[in-house]
Amino acid sequence: MLIRLSHKITRDSIVDGPGLRAVIWTQGCRHKCQGCHNPSTHDLNSGFQMEVKDIIEELSDLKLHKGITFSGGDPFEQPNLCLEIARASKDMGLDIWCYTGYTFEELINKRGRKYKEGWIEFLKHIDVLIDGPFVLEKKNLLLKFRGSENQRIIDVKKSLRFRMPVLLEEYYDIQTEEVAVAR
Numbered sequence: 001m002l003i004r005l006s007h008k009i010t011r012d013s014i015v016d017g018p019g020l021r022a023v024i025w026t027q028g029c030r031h032k033c034q035g036c037h038n039p040s041t042h043d044l045n046s047g048f049q050m051e052v053k054d055i056i057e058e059l060s061d062l063k064l065h066k067g068i069t070f071s072g073g074d075p076f077e078q079p080n081l082c083l084e085i086a087r088a089s090k091d092m093g094l095d096i097w098c099y100t101g102y103t104f105e106e107l108i109n110k111r112g113r114k115y116k117e118g119w120i121e122f123l124k125h126i127d128v129l130i131d132g133p134f135v136l137e138k139k140n141l142l143l144k145f146r147g148s149e150n151q152r153i154i155d156v157k158k159s160l161r162f163r164m165p166v167l168l169e170e171y172y173d174i175q176t177e178e179v180a181v182a183r
């Protein structure tokens with residue numbers, strides 16, 4: 001199984017979620033957000049391909065890591081392949097964070113215009129989702145783990161149980177961000 005990536009795996013990140021993390025940079029994104037820092041990741045057929053089993057093998061070498069983070073591009077353009085990596089990572093005791101330009105509501109709406117096969121199954125293996133497109137007018141450099149104030153840090157397990165987004169409020173700062181905590 002080949003997954004399309006935009007960059008090679010970052011093995012040691014401390015900015016893409018809590019603790020030491022490996023980051024999987026997927027290729028392909030349909031959101032085309034104005035001000036996106038990484039337009040080269042948009043083309044669904046660009047980047048390079050890598051065997052999922054080789055990624056899993058690389059992750060199995062990690063010793064001190066808290067988890068992995070899917071970023072991109074948008075990982076939800078390749079949900080079934082990301083699912084395989086997430087499943088294996090869970091078996092290794094790693095937690096899973098994921099960035100996406102889709103909203104949680106879009107990801108769980110099977111009747112939605114954008115819904116893709118495999119989204120729910122991948123979502124079930126994610127611990128924390130940072131959702132929504134980057135909105136230039138809502139850009140805030142003080143936010144933790146996010147680029148703009150519309151994006152949310154979501155506890156996926158609780159959110160799937162309640163079928164509505166439940167925020168991880170420990171990552172919000174009331175001083176700098178009244179909008180998000182009021183949601």
Ligand code: SF4
Binds near residue numbers: 036101132133
């Ligand atoms: S979702 Fe992310 S990668 Fe995609 S266009 Fe928006 S900022 Fe760029």
